[in-house]
Amino acid sequence: MNNRKKTDQELEVEITQLSSEITPTKDLWVGVERAIAHQAQERSSSIFKRKTHLAWAASVIAAILLTWGALYPQTQIKQAPSNLALMMEQNFEKNKQLILTSYGQSSSKGLSSEAQKQLKELALARTAINKALKADPYNSDLLNLLRWTQQQELDFLQQIYSPQWQTI
Amino acid sequence: MDTEKIINAEELFSQDKEAEWILAAKEGDQKAFHQIYIRYHRRMYALCWRMLADKSSAEDVCQEIFVQLWLKISSFCGDSQFSTWLHSVATNIVLGYLRKQKNWLQKVFSIEEQGVHEITVEMAELSELDKHIMRLPERARLVFVLFAVEGYRHEEISTMLGMAVGSSKSQYHRARSLLREWMD
Numbered sequence: 001m002n003n004r005k006k007t008d009q010e011l012e013v014e015i016t017q018l019s020s021e022i023t024p025t026k027d028l029w030v031g032v033e034r035a036i037a038h039q040a041q042e043r044s045s046s047i048f049k050r051k052t053h054l055a056w057a058a059s060v061i062a063a064i065l066l067t068w069g070a071l072y073p074q075t076q077i078k079q080a081p082s083n084l085a086l087m088m089e090q091n092f093e094k095n096k097q098l099i100l101t102s103y104g105q106s107s108s109k110g111l112s113s114e115a116q117k118q119l120k121e122l123a124l125a126r127t128a129i130n131k132a133l134k135a136d137p138y139n140s141d142l143l144n145l146l147r148w149t150q151q152q153e154l155d156f157l158q159q160i161y162s163p164q165w166q167t168i
Numbered sequence: 169m170d171t172e173k174i175i176n177a178e179e180l181f182s183q184d185k186e187a188e189w190i191l192a193a194k195e196g197d198q199k200a201f202h203q204i205y206i207r208y209h210r211r212m213y214a215l216c217w218r219m220l221a222d223k224s225s226a227e228d229v230c231q232e233i234f235v236q237l238w239l240k241i242s243s244f245c246g247d248s249q250f251s252t253w254l255h256s257v258a259t260n261i262v263l264g265y266l267r268k269q270k271n272w273l274q275k276v277f278s279i280e281e282q283g284v285h286e287i288t289v290e291m292a293e294l295s296e297l298d299k300h301i302m303r304l305p306e307r308a309r310l311v312f313v314l315f316a317v318e319g320y321r322h323e324e325i326s327t328m329l330g331m332a333v334g335s336s337k338s339q340y341h342r343a344r345s346l347l348r349e350w351m352d
Contacts, residue, residue: 011348015317111242112242
C-alpha cells in the first residue's frame with residue numbers, strides 16, 4: 001500500500017514535470033504557408049465571383065425598381081401594408097444571430113475589413129429591396145430578391161466562420 | 169526584486185508583441201502570423217502527438233491547426249487569453265480529426281477501442297512518461313491528456329468526448345493505473 005502511494009506521488013511529479021512543448025523533427029511551417037497561399041488564392045477568386053454576383057444583383061434590383069416605378073405610379077399601388085417582408089427580415093435576423101452565436105460571436109464586428117465591406121454591400125442591397133417593398137408589398141419578384149439577398153448574407157457568414165477541412 | 173521586475177517586463181513585452189501579431193494577422197499579415205506559429209507550434213505539436221499517439225498524424229493535424237487558425241483568427245475577440253482560445257480551437261480540431269479517422273466498423277459495431285499500443289522507434293525522442301502515454305488505449309489517453317496535461321475539467325471532457333462524467337473519471341483512473349504499472 002505504502003509502495004503504491006509512493007508510485008502515485010512519483011507519477012504526479014512526472015506529470016507536473018511533463019514539458020508542454022515537443023519540437024517537431026520536420027519544418028511544418030512550409031506546409032502551413034503553402035496551404036495559406038492556396039486559401040488566399042481561392043478566397044480572392046471567390047470574392048471576385050461574389051462581387052460579380054453582387055454587382056449583377058444590384059443591377060437587376062435597380063432595373064426592376066425603375067421599371068416598376070415607371071409602370072405603376074405611387075398613387076395607384078397603395079395597398080394594405082403586408083407584414084411578409086417584415087417577417088422575412090425578422091426571420092433573417094434570427095438566423096443570422098443563430099449563425100453568429102453557434103460560432104461564439106455576438107456580432108460580425110470582429111471580422112476583417114474586407115468581410116465587413118462584403119456584408120455592408122449585402123445589407124445595402126437588402127435596404128434597397130425593403131424600400132421598394134414598402135411601395136409594392138406583394139411583388140413576388142422583389143420578395144424573391146429579398147430572400148436571395150438574405151441567403152447570400154447567411155451563406156457568406158457561414159463561409160467565414162466555418163472553414164472547411166483541406167489536405168495540406 | 170529587480171530580477172522579478174525584469175521577468176515581468178519581459179512578460180508584458182511579450183504579451184504586447186503577441187497582441188500586435190494577432191492584430192496584424194487579422195489584417196492578413198503572414199509575417200506576423202509566422203511569429204504566432206513560432207511561439208505556439210511546439211505546444212500544438214505536443215498536444216497533437218499526445219492525443220493522436222501517431223507522429224505522422226500529429227504533424228498533419230498540427231499544420232491543419234495553423235491553417236484553421238489563419239482562417240479563424242479574425243473571430244478571436246480577446247475575451248479570453250489567446251493561448252486558451254488557441255488550445256480550445258486545437259483540441260476541437262484534433263477531436264474532429266479522430267472522429268473522421270474512426271473506421272466504419274468501429275462506428276457500426278461501437279467497438280470501443282484498440283488495446284495497448286507498442287512503443288515505436290519514432291517515440292525515441294520523447295520522455296519516458298510521454299512514451300507510456302502513447303501506449304494508453306485511446307479513450308484513457310484522451311481523458312488523461314485533456315485532464316492532467318491540458319487542465320480541462322471532467323465535465324468539459326465528458327462533453328467533448330460524448331461520454332458521462334463518471335466515465336471520464338474512470339478512464340482517467342484507468343490511465344493512471346496503467347501508467348503506474350508500466351512505470352514501475
